[in-house]
Amino acid sequence: MNSLLVSRRVIFTIAITSFSIYLVFILNPEGALRILINLLTFAGIYGLSAIGLNVHFGWTGLLNFGHASFMGMGAYVTLLLMPHAAGREGEVTTSGLPIIIAVFFGIAAAALFGLLLGLPAIRLRGDYLAIVTIAAAEIFRLLVRDLESITGGVYGIISYTENLQKFRPEFINSLSLNYEFAPSQAWVGIIAWVSIILTLFLLKRLNSSPWGRALRAVREDEDAVRAMGKNAVWLKLQSFMLGAGIAGLSGVLLAFNYGSLETTVFVPLLTFYVWAIMILGGVGSLTGPIYGSIIFWVIISETDRLAYIFFENANGQQLAGFRFLLVGLLIMLLMIFRPSGLLGKKEELLLDVK
Amino acid sequence: MSNNLLEVKNLKKSFGGLQAVNIKELIFKKNQLTSIIGPNGAGKTTFFDLISGFQTADSGDIFLKGDDITNSQPYKIARMGMIRTFQLTKVFDRMTVLENLMFSGSSVTNDSFTKSIIKSKKQRNYEIELKDKSYEIMEDLNISHMADSYARELSGGQKKLLELARSIINNPDTLLLDEPLAGVNPKLAEDLLGLIQKLSSRGISILMVEHNIEAVMKISERIVVLSEGALIADGSPSEIRNDKNVIEAYLGKDDE
Numbered sequence: 001m002n003s004l005l006v007s008r009r010v011i012f013t014i015a016i017t018s019f020s021i022y023l024v025f026i027l028n029p030e031g032a033l034r035i036l037i038n039l040l041t042f043a044g045i046y047g048l049s050a051i052g053l054n055v056h057f058g059w060t061g062l063l064n065f066g067h068a069s070f071m072g073m074g075a076y077v078t079l080l081l082m083p084h085a086a087g088r089e090g091e092v093t094t095s096g097l098p099i100i101i102a103v104f105f106g107i108a109a110a111a112l113f114g115l116l117l118g119l120p121a122i123r124l125r126g127d128y129l130a131i132v133t134i135a136a137a138e139i140f141r142l143l144v145r146d147l148e149s150i151t152g153g154v155y156g157i158i159s160y161t162e163n164l165q166k167f168r169p170e171f172i173n174s175l176s177l178n179y180e181f182a183p184s185q186a187w188v189g190i191i192a193w194v195s196i197i198l199t200l201f202l203l204k205r206l207n208s209s210p211w212g213r214a215l216r217a218v219r220e221d222e223d224a225v226r227a228m229g230k231n232a233v234w235l236k237l238q239s240f241m242l243g244a245g246i247a248g249l250s251g252v253l254l255a256f257n258y259g260s261l262e263t264t265v266f267v268p269l270l271t272f273y274v275w276a277i278m279i280l281g282g283v284g285s286l287t288g289p290i291y292g293s294i295i296f297w298v299i300i301s302e303t304d305r306l307a308y309i310f311f312e313n314a315n316g317q318q319l320a321g322f323r324f325l326l327v328g329l330l331i332m333l334l335m336i337f338r339p340s341g342l343l344g345k346k347e348e349l350l351l352d353v354k
Numbered sequence: 355m356s357n358n359l360l361e362v363k364n365l366k367k368s369f370g371g372l373q374a375v376n377i378k379e380l381i382f383k384k385n386q387l388t389s390i391i392g393p394n395g396a397g398k399t400t401f402f403d404l405i406s407g408f409q410t411a412d413s414g415d416i417f418l419k420g421d422d423i424t425n426s427q428p429y430k431i432a433r434m435g436m437i438r439t440f441q442l443t444k445v446f447d448r449m450t451v452l453e454n455l456m457f458s459g460s461s462v463t464n465d466s467f468t469k470s471i472i473k474s475k476k477q478r479n480y481e482i483e484l485k486d487k488s489y490e491i492m493e494d495l496n497i498s499h500m501a502d503s504y505a506r507e508l509s510g511g512q513k514k515l516l517e518l519a520r521s522i523i524n525n526p527d528t529l530l531l532d533e534p535l536a537g538v539n540p541k542l543a544e545d546l547l548g549l550i551q552k553l554s555s556r557g558i559s560i561l562m563v564e565h566n567i568e569a570v571m572k573i574s575e576r577i578v579v580l581s582e583g584a585l586i587a588d589g590s591p592s593e594i595r596n597d598k599n600v601i602e603a604y605l606g607k608d609d610e
Contacts, residue, residue: 202471209470210460210481213449217457220446223408227440228458228520229432230465238467 013342017291020298027305034181039297041185044192045253047293050277051199051286052246058284059212060239061219063130066117066137067247067274072266073113074248075255076144076151078106084160086152092159099163103252110248111241113140118240122233125222134268145263156262157255164188164256188257195253196290199246203286215239276327280334282344291342299326356420359384359528359559360405360436365414367400367583374400375411376583382561384527387554389562389570391594392580393603398563399441401580402532406438407431418528433462437521438530441563443513447506451497451516454505455488456481459523491519495549511542518546522553529553531562535569547573571595579603 024039025032049071056062081102085092096102121132144151151157161184168187176183206212217225218235225232255261273296281292303323307314314322340346360382367375375397382388390398403409405416407428416424423431432438446454463469464480492498495515500508505516514534521529534550535543543566551573554560564570570577570591577594579587581603587594594600 205473206467206470209473210457210465210477211467211470213453213457213460214465216449216453217446220448221444223428223440224444224446224520226408226428227406227432227438227444229429229437229524230462231427231429235465242467 009343013288013291016342017294020295023298024302027302031180033179035301037181037186037189039301040294041189041192041257042301043290043293043297044189044196045250045257046274046277046297047290048192048196048199048253049247049250049274050281050289050293051196051203052243052250053274053278054284054286054289055203055215055239055243055246057278059207059215059219060236062122062236062239063126064133064240064243065130065268065271065275066133066135066140068266068268068270069117069137069140070110070114070244070247071251071254071270072140072144072263073244073251074106074110075251075261075265076157077109078102078252079157079160079255079261080150081105082160082163084157086155086157087148088153088155090155090158096163099167102163103249106252107245107248110251111245114240114244115237118237122236122240134271137266137268137271141263141266144266151263154263156260158260160261161256161259164191184259185257188253192250192253195249199249200286207286211238276331279331279341282341284345285341285343288341288343296327299323299330357384358382358417359386359419360561361415361417362405363415365401365404365416366412367397367404367409368412373583375404377401377414377580377585380578380585380588382559384559385554385557386575387550387560387562387573388576388578389564389574390578390580391564391567391570395582396580397583398580399532400583402438402530402561402563405431406436406530435526436528436530437524437526439517439521439532439534441532441536443510443517445505445508445513445516445520448504450502451492451505451508452485452488452501454516454520455491455523456484458520459484459487487523491523495519511538514538514542514546518549522558526558528559529561531560531564533563533565535564535566543569
């Protein structure tokens with residue numbers, strides 16, 4: 001009975017996701033594939049980030065509202081370690097590490113930032129942790145903006161995409177000629193989805209392990225964890241580091257997808273997008289954020305077309321409003337009819353609507 | 355080798371102006387079943403919090419089996435073999451009963467992040483043993499039919515049983531039970547009492563805070579009475595039953 005319900009949930013989720021993708025083709029008679037690849041690349045990157053957030057909130061119960069800063073840390077450290085150009089004058093740095101090593105350091109830096117942020121904050125509970133993390137993320141962003149000599153400040157970083165694009169396989173180029181999509185973006189998208197698969201493989205292993213079990217126990221009751229002789233603080237720090245590392249990788253991919261990096265990318269709104277995706281997909285569910293992310297990005301990128309159907313003369317501002325109206329409506333419907341998200345377990349419902 | 359389990363000296367803790375605990379000297383012997391009683395607000399739970407590390411004392415010293423644990427973290431004290439339960443039962447609600455037990459029984463090395471990725475044969479075997487051990491304890495306590503239920507679906511009494519099961523899975527030498535019988539129906543209370551006695555006879559030292567005086571009198575070897583944070587009586591059940599101070603503390607003075 002139970003397994004039947006689970007599979008029904010999965011079928012429903014896959015159906016609604018497929019329908020979203022189908023919608024892209026319906027709404028765009030021309031260039032649908034190009035739009036779809038753009039959308040799926042963003043969905044992959046944000047989905048990866050939401051998977052990291054799920055380690056924090058879904059597994060360990062940590063209210064992390066500073067997720068954007070982990071993404072930023074990963075992105076900035078990686079880019080600055082590779083050949084790039086930065087700042088007002090576009091000062092060129094030609095020497096640097098190979099991309100694989102730079103990304104490794106980027107992820108490590110994000111994880112370390114998670115540890116650093118966690119040390120003072122992790123003893124706080126619930127909403128207090130949320131306040132500290134959102135503040136820390138803003139401090140990070142403003143610091144990056146003001147340390148112009150290192151980070152390029154408001155002028156950002158450019159000319160780094162070649163580090164990745166030089167490894168682009170030939171078949172993407174030839175396909176792009178036939179189907180008219182951006183080959184560089186497709187390459188980032190492929191890497192994003194491969195990263196998701198690898199990350200999910202790792203997390204699936206951890207989820208069913210004693211370590212994953214310990215994190216869930218921390219989520220349920222920290223005092224009881226301590227009373228059983230377990231170091232709850234250390235467990236929370238480990239969770240913080242793992243989730244931050246995953247976010248760091250997604251930040252790197254986001255930077256490669258944009259082609260140039262500015263601090264404005266990592267505003268709190270990014271964090272809330274990732275939260276919305278996680279809630280949509282199902283808190284605590286491993287694969288949920290993937291579906292959540294695709295549906296979320298279809299709405300974000302296709303509402304313009306949808307709005308034209310309803311309001312023929314809508315301008316840009318009205319469209320933006322309509323977009324968030326739809327996202328809000330969807331989350332409201334979800335909270336009413338499926339509060340555990342698309343794939344979350346009802347028994348492990350984390351967002352109680354009271 | 356000293357026979358002292360727990361030694362408390364000049365232990366003080368106050369909240370604002372309220373002196374919650376003020377104990378000059380108190381020594382608990384190994385392998386005894388001792389109950390701590392006293393009127394509401396006597397400082398019993400605070401006393402438990404202090405010796406289990408959940409609160410820090412304003413002043414004084416606490417020794418567990420000769421080691422100073424005055425400012426130790428709760429998890430370190432638990433690893434020394436003294437496990438506590440809580441007045442308001444704390445189970446892991448959205449985990450199954452089996453998971454509750456397996457988490458509690460799992461060693462710190464078994465919980466390690468890297469070992470959890472590698473998943474060696476050794477770890478898998480350890481987990482299988484842990485599962486068997488968990489089922490053994492569940493069967494002992496008659497909750498094995500609930501193994502796959504989420505802990506939050508359990509009744510209050512079953513949660514008490516689960517908490518107790520969780521506490522004994524690592525074979526502690528000392529148990530601190532905070533009101534193990536509170537809110538439990540008479541039949542289950544009887545069972546729990548039997549269980550506590552059985553654990554005591556296995557050589558586990560037990561300190562118990564409990565309001566059910568009848569039960570306390572029946573199973574305790576020693577009773578310690580606290581009132582307004584201070585020790586007012588200490589002795590065998592029969593001594594306590596006739597102690598003037600105790601009667602006063604519970605019923606008020608005669609001449610009032």
